[in-house]
Every structure is written in structure tokens, then in C-alpha cells.
Amino acid sequence: MKLYDTKTAPTPRRVRIFMAEKGIQCEIEQVDIVAGDNLSNAMRAKNPLGKIPILELDDGTCISESTAICTYLEAQYPEPPLMGTTPLAKANIMQWQQRAELYLFNQVGMCFQHTTGVFKDRMTPVPEYGREAGINAAKFMHMLDKHLAENTYLGGESYSIADITAFCAIEFARVVKLRVQPDQVHLSRWLDAMRARPSSQA
């Protein structure tokens, strides 16, 4: 098993932390996405969308999209569970995973791509939209602070994939100068707990 990774990018970090939490080790190959190495024919044969991360199994089968890679790893390495074990826990964790992805992680990513133009060789940046995406991310962080006033983790009492997604989004958000606000005490408490986990070094 081999992970195609980009050390500085937030999306593959989600998979690295997920693997660290489960104690899974495998070969890791770095891919320079700023240089466009992810768009080579060899990489597009592994993922036609040209995105990183990609998990390549020993028989050559490739899985991309971080939630899909985590779905595979959760099924193959069930302990500790990071995606829930009962129908309701699975649903609640997936609900917060989706919220963290759509309304935070992806908004931070759009803010970064559209305001900095870092990938303008392969997309059309629309700075006005990038700023809106940043506003959306800030609004979600406000909602998350309220949620964490009554929940230890995003998905309730157990650490899960949803925490990983939100953590990678908030850490990456520094590049667009979006930070947890001093009055967001519950979000701050949660962020400190995330940073204290050994997996945060992944």
C-alpha cells in the first residue's frame, strides 16, 4: 500500500492524520502539486481528476478522494473506529464530516485558490467569490463554536473523521488569515485538544 501525498496541502493531511490515529504505516511518495506533477499522464492514470491524495493498493488499484480512502481504511482497519459503529453514530459523524467539508474545508480551499490565484495556470480565479468563501468559512466557525459548547468533539463524545476534516481546514485557514477568534472559547478548547494529539504531527 502506498500513499501519494503532498506534505504542505490540507487534503492529503486528512488521510495522514486518519492513518496516524489508526497506527497504519505505508510507503509515502511526495507529489509537487504547485509544479503540476499531479497532472502528468502517469498520475492521471491513477486519478483522472489529477488530485492528491491517492492510495495505491498492492494490486495497483487506486482510490482517491480523501473520504473514500478513509472509508477503505475504516473497513480494513476498524480499530479505533473513526466513522462510527452504530447506525446513528455513523450518520451523526457523516453529518458533521459533510458539514466540515462543504461549509468549512472547501470554503477555505476556495478562498485560498480564488484570492491567491496559486493555480491560475489550471483554473480561473474569481477573487470576489474567494472572499465570499472566506466569509462562509468564518460563519461556520461561529456555528461550530456553539456546537462545541455542548459536544466534546464534532460528532459527539467520540473523536472522528469529522474532527480531522475541521482541524485540517482550520490549520490551513491561516494562509488566508482566518483564525479562531478569542471569544470562540469552545472552538479554542477543541483546537487545543486536536493539536495535543500525536496525530497532529502527521
Added chain:
Amino acid sequence: MKLYDTKTAPTPRRVRIFMAEKGIQCEIEQVDIVAGDNLSNAMRAKNPLGKIPILELDDGTCISESTAICTYLEAQYPEPPLMGTTPLAKANIMQWQQRAELYLFNQVGMCFQHTTGVFKDRMTPVPEYGREAGINAAKFMHMLDKHLAENTYLGGESYSIADITAFCAIEFARVVKLRVQPDQVHLSRWLDAMRARPSSQA
């Protein structure tokens, strides 16, 4: 069990089709999202993000985000499986579910919201971004046509949640004048098969 639904919107349709494929019936309440009825205090108590659909269980527990609702239903009503049964099938279906959602369904939605301004009372439309989102969706449909040249369904040989997501996106894309092209014969074959399923009436 009760589903809060908006008959004309593509997102709740994903859940309605998923339920129809499994033969699940429940009470359905219509919510007028154009009028903003989803933003009332009563509805925000069920989903703080003010989005539809919401699945309300008999004990009052609410689940939102369509993938999360489907995750719950898949666990409670496993037959027929729509999210895979082996680790690799689960991962492959989630991979295509994520691709269909991020690069097609959400792009069509952004194109609709940003070019028509239908929700300008609650968001800031950026028409230039809306047009880019439409271009992204068209590019993904081209890739999907190639994929369906070698696969019966998005996730391989079995119909799945990924087909439902892509089908709801493509049917809704008519509102932004985005249609399957005549030379996309594999995508057309798949679309005809989707429309022929009884669940397409949901």
C-alpha cells in the same frame, strides 16, 4: 420517521430516490425553501444550517446532509445495498459519490445559485463564479462519459448512491441549460437507464 423535503430541489431528491430504491416509506413534509420556510427557528432547531432535507427519527433526533441520511438508512435498511458491502466496493462507491457531489452536483448548484441570484436574500451571488462552476460541471460530464464507456454504473457493476447523486445533478442541470451532449453516448446510455428506473419518479 419523517422526511422534511422540497419537491423541486435536487438535494432532497437524492434521499427520495435512495428511499425508493430500498422500498422505504415514511411521512413527508414539504418545506418551501424559496419562501425561506427552512430558515424559521423551528426548522433551525432541526438543522442549524437551515438546509433541506432533514430526516427526523421517531425520538426527535434529526439528521441532515443527504449523504449522512443515506448512511443512516443504509445501516438500518441494508437491502439492497447502495453503498457497497466489501471494503473496496465501499471505497469505490464513496470515491464516485464524492466526485459526483464535488465536481458535478455542487458545481451545478453553484452555477444555478450564482447566475440566477435565486437566493440573493441570503447569499451574495457572483455571476462570474457561477459561469465557471457551469464549465466545471460540463468538464466532469465529459470525464464521466469516458468512465461510463467501461463501467455500467459510476461505481462499477452495481447501481449505487453515486448514480443517484450524478442523476439528480444532471436532471437539475437543465435549469442552467447544461445537457448531456449528443456525442456523449455512454453518458446518454446511462442517463436513459436511470430514467427507466421506477425510483426516478421519486
